[in-house]
Amino acid sequence: MYKTILDYVRRNQLFDRGDRVIVALSGGADSVCLLVVLNEMKQEFDLALKAVHVHHGLRGEEADRDSNYAGELSEKLGVPFSCAHVDAAGYAKEHGMSVEEAGRHLRYKIFEEERLLFEGTKIAVAHHGDDQAETILYNLFRGTGLKGLGGMRPLRDRIVRPLLCVGREEILAYLSENGISYCEDSTNSETEYARNRIRKVILPQIKEQLNARAGENIIHAGLMASKADAYLEKQADSLLTNHGDLKKDKDGTVYQWGIGTELLLNEDDIIRGYVIRQMIKGVNGSMKDITMIHVESAAALLFGPAGRQIDLPGGLIAVRTGKQMWIKKKNVEDLVDNHLEVSLPNVDFSVFSYKKGMEIPKNGYTKWFDYDKIKCALSVRYRETGDYMTLAGGGRKTLKSYLIDSKVPKEERGKIPLVTEGSHVLWVIGYRISEYYKITDDTHTVIQMQLDGGKVNG
Amino acid sequence: MYKTILDYVRRNQLFDRGDRVIVALSGGADSVCLLVVLNEMKQEFDLALKAVHVHHGLRGEEADRDSNYAGELSEKLGVPFSCAHVDAAGYAKEHGMSVEEAGRHLRYKIFEEERLLFEGTKIAVAHHGDDQAETILYNLFRGTGLKGLGGMRPLRDRIVRPLLCVGREEILAYLSENGISYCEDSTNSETEYARNRIRKVILPQIKEQLNARAGENIIHAGLMASKADAYLEKQADSLLTNHGDLKKDKDGTVYQWGIGTELLLNEDDIIRGYVIRQMIKGVNGSMKDITMIHVESAAALLFGPAGRQIDLPGGLIAVRTGKQMWIKKKNVEDLVDNHLEVSLPNVDFSVFSYKKGMEIPKNGYTKWFDYDKIKCALSVRYRETGDYMTLAGGGRKTLKSYLIDSKVPKEERGKIPLVTEGSHVLWVIGYRISEYYKITDDTHTVIQMQLDGGKVNG
Numbered sequence: 001m002y003k004t005i006l007d008y009v010r011r012n013q014l015f016d017r018g019d020r021v022i023v024a025l026s027g028g029a030d031s032v033c034l035l036v037v038l039n040e041m042k043q044e045f046d047l048a049l050k051a052v053h054v055h056h057g058l059r060g061e062e063a064d065r066d067s068n069y070a071g072e073l074s075e076k077l078g079v080p081f082s083c084a085h086v087d088a089a090g091y092a093k094e095h096g097m098s099v100e101e102a103g104r105h106l107r108y109k110i111f112e113e114e115r116l117l118f119e120g121t122k123i124a125v126a127h128h129g130d131d132q133a134e135t136i137l138y139n140l141f142r143g144t145g146l147k148g149l150g151g152m153r154p155l156r157d158r159i160v161r162p163l164l165c166v167g168r169e170e171i172l173a174y175l176s177e178n179g180i181s182y183c184e185d186s187t188n189s190e191t192e193y194a195r196n197r198i199r200k201v202i203l204p205q206i207k208e209q210l211n212a213r214a215g216e217n218i219i220h221a222g223l224m225a226s227k228a229d230a231y232l233e234k235q236a237d238s239l240l241t242n243h244g245d246l247k248k249d250k251d252g253t254v255y256q257w258g259i260g261t262e263l264l265l266n267e268d269d270i271i272r273g274y275v276i277r278q279m280i281k282g283v284n285g286s287m288k289d290i291t292m293i294h295v296e297s298a299a300a301l302l303f304g305p306a307g308r309q310i311d312l313p314g315g316l317i318a319v320r321t322g323k324q325m326w327i328k329k330k331n332v333e334d335l336v337d338n339h340l341e342v343s344l345p346n347v348d349f350s351v352f353s354y355k356k357g358m359e360i361p362k363n364g365y366t367k368w369f370d371y372d373k374i375k376c377a378l379s380v381r382y383r384e385t386g387d388y389m390t391l392a393g394g395g396r397k398t399l400k401s402y403l404i405d406s407k408v409p410k411e412e413r414g415k416i417p418l419v420t421e422g423s424h425v426l427w428v429i430g431y432r433i434s435e436y437y438k439i440t441d442d443t444h445t446v447i448q449m450q451l452d453g454g455k456v457n458g
Numbered sequence: 459m460y461k462t463i464l465d466y467v468r469r470n471q472l473f474d475r476g477d478r479v480i481v482a483l484s485g486g487a488d489s490v491c492l493l494v495v496l497n498e499m500k501q502e503f504d505l506a507l508k509a510v511h512v513h514h515g516l517r518g519e520e521a522d523r524d525s526n527y528a529g530e531l532s533e534k535l536g537v538p539f540s541c542a543h544v545d546a547a548g549y550a551k552e553h554g555m556s557v558e559e560a561g562r563h564l565r566y567k568i569f570e571e572e573r574l575l576f577e578g579t580k581i582a583v584a585h586h587g588d589d590q591a592e593t594i595l596y597n598l599f600r601g602t603g604l605k606g607l608g609g610m611r612p613l614r615d616r617i618v619r620p621l622l623c624v625g626r627e628e629i630l631a632y633l634s635e636n637g638i639s640y641c642e643d644s645t646n647s648e649t650e651y652a653r654n655r656i657r658k659v660i661l662p663q664i665k666e667q668l669n670a671r672a673g674e675n676i677i678h679a680g681l682m683a684s685k686a687d688a689y690l691e692k693q694a695d696s697l698l699t700n701h702g703d704l705k706k707d708k709d710g711t712v713y714q715w716g717i718g719t720e721l722l723l724n725e726d727d728i729i730r731g732y733v734i735r736q737m738i739k740g741v742n743g744s745m746k747d748i749t750m751i752h753v754e755s756a757a758a759l760l761f762g763p764a765g766r767q768i769d770l771p772g773g774l775i776a777v778r779t780g781k782q783m784w785i786k787k788k789n790v791e792d793l794v795d796n797h798l799e800v801s802l803p804n805v806d807f808s809v810f811s812y813k814k815g816m817e818i819p820k821n822g823y824t825k826w827f828d829y830d831k832i833k834c835a836l837s838v839r840y841r842e843t844g845d846y847m848t849l850a851g852g853g854r855k856t857l858k859s860y861l862i863d864s865k866v867p868k869e870e871r872g873k874i875p876l877v878t879e880g881s882h883v884l885w886v887i888g889y890r891i892s893e894y895y896k897i898t899d900d901t902h903t904v905i906q907m908q909l910d911g912g913k914v915n916g
Contacts, residue, residue: 140598141668143675145682149607194668202668206660210599210652212902213830217601220750224603227728228686234726268692270685292678372671444670 001166001174005037006044008165012154015045020120022111025051025074027066030126032073032182033171034163038124039077050080052114054107056088058099066183084110127152128163128171133218134198145292150226167215236274245324256328257282261302264325272299279327280312289313291351293378300377301325310380311346344417345429347380348450354443365451367427369437372444376421382414386423390436399425406431419449459624459632463495464502466623470612473503478578480569483509483532485524488584490531490640491629492621496582497535508538510572512565514546524641542568585610586621586629591673592656594680603750608684625673694732703782715740716784719760730757737785738770747771749809751832758835759783768838769804802875803887805838806908812901823909825885827895830902834879840872844881848894857883864889877907
């Protein structure tokens with residue numbers, strides 16, 4: 001197994017000579033194996049290791065036992081060790097997240113702090129092949145593109161995952177062959193319900209009933225997806241480098257990035273999406289809170305008339321002018337090629353899980369919709385022929401007759417901003433939302449839309 | 459729902475004006491819906507329809523009832539109808555396939571015959587969104603690249619699938635709303651075990667326990683994979699058009715296709731695979747029996763010394779010469795740029811499912827191996843330093859010491875052809891195979907390797 005991992009590390013260039021590596025050590029089988037293997041690999045790459053254990057302040061004595069074992073093992077291997085105590089439960093409460101999520105946040109925070117203290121260059125974590133198959137299925141079921149289908153990357157943002165090439169069983173066999181003990185894996189009890197279902201029920205069932213090799217097959221398909229993803233990103237980058245218009249302020253911060261609409265329209269659908277994604281990432285600095293629906297909604301602007309825009313998370317907007325498609329920061333003065341009459345309000349989208357009992361906002365500028373009902377790209381625009389809404393009984397009503405019934409004067413009707421999915425109106429801003437998209441007991445995911453600065457009162 | 463399907467048909471350009479369409483009509487809900495919808499769509503595209511029912515000679519009266527209903531419905535809709543009788547069970551026996559497989563073969567054969575009779579341009583089949591999600595999972599679990607992750611294509615080789623954009627529930631609701639009856643879906647009982655498990659157990663469980671929208675999410679991820687696949691194919695085609703060396707005989711038949719090794723080595727891994735795949739497809743005429751392992755084995759030639767070759771299904775070989783990588787027909791005189799000393803034997807690979815009780819060939823020129831044990835590309839080559847075999851106990855033995863123990867004279871040792879996975883020797887041709895890859899009771903899939911013309915006797 002050591003050789004498999006060494007090959008994997010070499011092939012993916014996980015380490016450079018002289019790397020200083022923080023090793024995340026829970027004391028469970030996976031992380032124990034990671035530390036032992038990296039310690040063996042030390043000479044090969046001239047690595048300096050430091051093991052870091054995070055005590056979550058949960059599970060009382062059991063957690064103390066894990067901490068102690070992690071410390072003892074490190075000492076035995078001659079690896080410097082440190083243990084950090086955190087209050088996962090308190091942090092969870094404070095930040096309104098689950099204890100598991102809080103634990104993950106805190107762990108990576110500690111690892112990063114320890115890395116800086118240690119002058120470390122990498123952080124090694126113990127995710128293995130089974131975790132990878134589980135991650136790919138989890139992403140697939142929840143909705144993902146090629147990036148998510150690719151699962152975890154062996155190296156990203158200084159995090160390395162040398163064990164992705166081996167399975168849980170191989171790890172256990174290796175530890176038992178080498179007489180290395182470990183704590184019963186405490187992280188398992190920490191993982192959330194969905195992941196646990198996949199790990200304990202769905203994946204074993206698939207392996208047993210459909211294909212014993214399903215785990216590896218999933219990982220292989222994921223690898224193809226991640227290679228395709230990397231290639232498509234490279235193609236998008238090259239288009240942007242050669243044809244993009246990147247605007248930076250005097251500090252060098254990107255505030256606006258655009259590319260010709262003609263050029264984008266001549267590219268494949270999938271490349272258009274990657275170009276927009278790269279522009280968003282460039283202007284925003286990250287893809288935080290950006291979902292597929294944002295990218296698709298921005299891409300959909302290309303097919304509509306010039307002048308339309310949509311809001312994106314992180315205070316960005318996507319604007320289509322006559323000849324260019326722009327991603328820009330909202331607070332920056334409009335510098336795009338055609339001066340726009342942007343009278344449409346800014347609408348922020350955010351997506352989150354719905355839990356029963358959540359209070360649905362009851363005001364004119366924040367609306368919740370059932371995200372699962374949305375199948376196509378959303379637009380913020382004025383009305384067009386064919387627009388309709390869904391009534392309580394499930395029937396349709398044209399927007400025109402709704403506006404007539406609502407006694408909106410004819411000359412005002414064209415000035416009301418709408419959020420639409422094709423011709424289906426989700427929200428007549430300032431008036432009502434469509435029955436079709438309302439939150440029900442069956443809702444799993446909410447998309448919240450929020451008007452900027454209450455420009456319209458509803 | 460009609461509008462959803464019409465949008466889908468338009469977006470994917472499934473029909474051209476004046477298309478003449480054979481509609482596959484089992485009499486079950488899906489195909490009844492298909493016929494009704496296409497009949498409604500007739501004017502839109504000026505379609506001529508003909509419904510074709512295949513009676514499989516199975517399930518006695520129930521099948522007669524389905525046939526009758528299919529005929530009645532067609533008459534009611536004013537669509538010409540024909541019913542063909544086939545003997546699926548007999549065909550299955552004759553061709554050594556399952557009855558389901560035989561049924562599928564025969565159906566498509568009939569549809570194609572009917573298409574020719576009708577001067578038809580397309581064949582419409584009733585696969586819907588649930589079938590698509592099931593197909594994607596089925597491919598993912600059994601092992602696939604981006605192509606399989608993409609699932610069924612809406613239009614391929616004259617087969618159109620207009621219902622891929624709607625789910626089974628929508629179809630049933632549509633039929634019930636419109637008061638259209640149908641036969642209990644006879645095809646369900648025909649589908650094989652694995653697909654049935656996915657349809658009836660695994661997918662419903664995922665939807666219920668993990669994400670109600672999992673079906674659509676799987677389809678969406680599949681769509682991204684199929685777009686990426688199409689784009690990568692286009693990129694590979696453009697490389698081959700600009701830099702490939704295509705050799706045709708006087709009838710215009712391609713017998714050899716090559717491209718510069720330097721150029722391929724400079725491309726991304728994923729593009730290399732697509733280029734090789736396209737060359738194989740071009741020379742072979744199809745991708746029949748070509749698996750991922752063949753493509754990867756051919757690509758691996760690029761990283762080894764010049765002069766190596768491997769056999770591919772369909773009587774092809776992949777050869778790496780000094781400056782070119784070729785896919786060529788074996789029976790064609792060697793026309794590659796460097797004249798090669800091809801003294802390595804040709805080895806044909808084929809992959810199939812293992813069923814207990816199958817008789818393992820006991821001769822020197824046909825060997826079976828456990829396909830599931832192979833993780834990397836295979837090579838046919840002579841020995842190199844570091845080559846080893848696995849012994850019955852699981853231990854390793856260097857090839858050198860095996861050959862010494864087998865009393866092979868020193869000067870002969872370098873002349874024995876091997877099949878290898880990296881340094882691990884699967885088969886010392888003419889001698890023995892490695893214990894590691896032997897067929898056991900746990901074997902699911904066999905890779906058979908067969909020597910061409912018994913050049914070596916073992």
